[in-house]
Amino acid sequence: MASTKLIAPLHVSFYNPISKFSWSNSKDTVFPSKPLTIVSANKAKRRGKLRYPSEKKKLKLQRQYEIDERNKLEGVWRLFKLEVSVDKDPGKDFLGVSDALLEEIAKVLKFPVASMLPPEAFTVLRKSFDARKKEPKFVYAVNMDVSKLLSSEPRTLDFISDLEPKTGLIEHLTDQRDSGDFGDLISLVKNCKKNNETEGVGPRNHYGGSLVYPYARKPKVAVVGSGPSGLFASLVLAEFGADVSLIERGQPVERRGRDIGALVVRRMLQEDSNFCFGEGGAGTWSDGKLVTRIGKNSYSVTTVLKTLIHFGAPKNILVHGKPHLGTDRLVPLLRNFRQYLQELGVIVKFGTRLDDLLVEGAHVVGISVSDSIGNLESTSLKLGFDAVVIAVGHSARDTYQMLLSHNVDMVQKDFAVGLRVEHPQELINSIQYSELANEVQSGKGKVPVADYKVAAYVSGEYEDAPLSLGSTNRSCYSFCMCPGGQVVLTSTDPSELCINGMSFSRRSSRWANAALVVSVSSKDFDALNLHGPLAGVEFQREFERKAAIMGGGNFVVPVQTVTDFLNSKLPVKCIPSSSYRLGVKATSLHELYPPHITEALRHSILMFEKELPGFISNSALLHGVETRTSSPVRILRNSDTHESTSLKGLYPVGEGAGYAGGIVSAAVDGVYAGFSLAKSLGLYRGGIEDVLGKDQNVGFFKY
Secondary structure (H helix, E strand, O other): OOEEEEEOOOOOOOOOOOOOOOOOOOOOOOOOOOOEEEEEOOOOOOOHHHOOHHHHHHHHHHHOOOOOHHHHHOOEEEEEEEEEEOOOOOOOOOOOOOHHHHHHHHHHHOOOOHHHOOHHHEEEEEEEEEOOOOOOEEEEEEEEEHHHHHHHOHHHHHHHHOOOOEOOOEEEEOOHHHHOOOOOHHHHHHHHHHHHHHHOOOOEOOOOOEOOOOOOOOOEEEEEOOOHHHHHHHHHHHHHOOEEEEEOOOOOHHHHHHHHHHHHHHOOOEOOEOOOOOOOOOOOOOOOEOOOOOOOOOHHHHHHHHHHHHOOOOHHHHOEOOOEOOHHHHHHHHHHHHHHHHHOOOEEEOOEEEEEEEEEOOEEEEEEEEEOOOOOOOOOEEEEOOEEEEOOOOOOHHHHHHHHHOOOOEEEOOEEEEEEEEEEHHHHHHHHHHHHHHHOHHHOOOOOOOOOOOEEEEOOOOOOOOHHHOOOOEEEEEEEEEOOOEEEEOOOOOOOOOEEEEOOOOOOOOEEEEEEEEEEOHHHHHHOOOOOOOHHHHHHHHHHHHHHHHHOOOOOEEEEEHHHHHHOOOOOOOOOOOOOOOOEEEOOHHHOOOHHHHHHHHHHHHHHHHHOOOOOOOOOEEEEEEOOOOOOEEEOEOOOOOOEOOOEOEEEOOOOOOOOOOHHHHHHHHHHHHHHHHHHOOOOOOOHHHHHOOOOOOOOOOO
16 A cells, blocks of 8 residues: 655645754745645565565565664665766766756655755765667766755655665665765875874884884885885875885986987887886876776775875766876876875985895895986995885886895786777767767767777687697787877887877877787796796787887887788788877788787677677777786785785785786775885784775786
């Protein structure tokens, strides 16, 4: 039987559970002459044995979220999968609560008058664009503040009381952090320090920690590498009171930009200041993607994003489903980050290469460094430290070799190799959006510049493959897709050639590019007689050198159309234009990799065509090679302390150590490592998971 709830008209007094409530006499509000009746119908429910198996499973999941009726009227509810059509939505750049979104919220609450819902009671947590369906939609996740809602519209009380949690659709948040009510990393560490000081348990040093650290002075820590993991580890340690020196072989972003300009215009490669090395790491001159597979709404990820906002990133990165910055926004952000670290007392040493570790009795006691600018007469300088954080990127091959000389525990790690494909951006817009493609308008329109993400799984025996590889199953996927971007050179050695993609914040280039890669493992390394922890590094070098030869040298990139690659045809003289600025040369890219890898790439392209009809096109151009998708090495460490399993005082972190993939996951890994090291140095007393949540880093991520 339907239950009836009465709302009195304006001239009738009614019971108000919130005494401060008063009606608004807005001229725009039209009230019915008769009492407004809001009906909430309860459908007949199947019970017991009458329930379908799917209903039983759903009920079991819902019971995990059972809450006390009184708690429903407190805290925050989170509403997921709210869909608003493109024609009703204000567009990609509007991140507020529109009337159309209020209508979708009202449907979830079963509240019949959406216009009565106060927009200020709702906060957009996530907004993404979904073009996969016949009618493209913006998809929202929204936080609903119950106290704000009831204070503005008390007649929603019964409707909130009737809400039931549904996994992935409606959730009631009990932890204050779940609602996003916490600050950036700087505020987080300062709060931890206050808690240290108020605990009053046991002796403490004057930095707020217990006297675990044996000396009266500040503990000295070297952080090697100024990529995301190194920057965030430095920030945590410096805030806790450590004496931090940040060692970077490359240059600050201002000079690094000039070095990259000299490479692109005059083909002058600075081996320690380029697209891979320098302040901010390899992600600085890339797309600046902030997507991650470790949980968009996790405490650690949100803390990292809020810290980036503190240093100049736009606030919309908290809301966009696929947030990105672009190089133009990363450069000033990194300058602000550096300035803040220096204000904390961090010594930043650019143009300084790590040559060696100083080790005494299986414990790191310092580092040996030298000038990386190119001064042949520079001498090595030995510096003493109490701990060393290794936060180098995946291209620091000399560092891997140095660590191996100290018998640091390292193992091979699977990664992926392939080619980078480039299409006209207009074609990708058309494939993804159809008639809606006109709304893109070079990044200024209502919908975002179209991108894609495709994954396939290839298995089977290839006739020309070695016997040991014949049954190898491979993941094939698009990687680091750069809409409105360009192909760039990421070589760190003039005899090698490898590439990547980048784009600026507007993504307004007329090209779209992405890596098409397949996974490789120890079987592939063994087939080339490559063994040991650095076998993957030599595997990369093998094909980077081959690509350099195929291009004819001078950083010219070998290319082939997708159609010719699929048909193993000799290259034609007439090829589509490319965004790569150092020149391209038509070659037989189907002869670059071993047959089993080439065949896997062909299979993946055919599968991508099924997902994206039109992907195989005469205007699609493959570029070689993409080999540095992630680190080919993992430096083993203790999962709880982040300390090396073989050398005390050594902390391998980030993408180069094999524990991250992308800006955000690398930054998060640096944060956890910073807390772990601060704890071991006696600068922090609490539990790390209590502050950041459980470390979800499992060691391998894709963008």
